[in-house]
Amino acid sequence: MNVHKNDMVLVISGNSRGKSGKVLRVIPDKQRVLVEGVNVRKRHTKPTSKMPAGGILEREQSIHASNVMVVCPKCSKASRVGYATVATATGGRKQKMRVCKNCNEMF
Numbered sequence: 001m002n003v004h005k006n007d008m009v010l011v012i013s014g015n016s017r018g019k020s021g022k023v024l025r026v027i028p029d030k031q032r033v034l035v036e037g038v039n040v041r042k043r044h045t046k047p048t049s050k051m052p053a054g055g056i057l058e059r060e061q062s063i064h065a066s067n068v069m070v071v072c073p074k075c076s077k078a079s080r081v082g083y084a085t086v087a088t089a090t091g092g093r094k095q096k097m098r099v100c101k102n103c104n105e106m107f
Contacts, residue, residue, distance in 0.1 A: 001026060001065055002081040002098070003033050009068040010078040011038055016063070020071060020078075024060070032062040039063050072100040073107050 003009060003023055010020045016038045025034040039061045047054035069078040079102040085094040086106070097106040 001028055001031065003065050003068060003070060008071040008073070009033070009035060010071055011035065011063070011067060012069050012078070013067045014063060015039070023068075025062075026065075027062060030062075031065045033065050033068060034060055034062045035068065036060065070098075072102060072105065074105040075100060075103040077102050079103075 007023045019038050021036040040058050041061050043057045079100045082099040084099050
């Protein structure tokens, strides 16, 4: 998946289109992401020992990873993500880095 935890993303389709937020959780098996403040639904909860009052809670629900674009930290634009391999400074081992398709910066 192109999206990692703590990435800033922009929602490109669905009811929350145009909103942006930080990725709280990635679910790779289902290709879904949980984004802060996006796809908020109301959940009716019964009273429990942890929450004696119960009530209606608003919680973020996951959305499909194809509905978000990563916001580049360098140019602050939503962009597609490419990959490049870079040799590490300590040895010959190569590391896979993500690359912004707009500004060609690695992140």
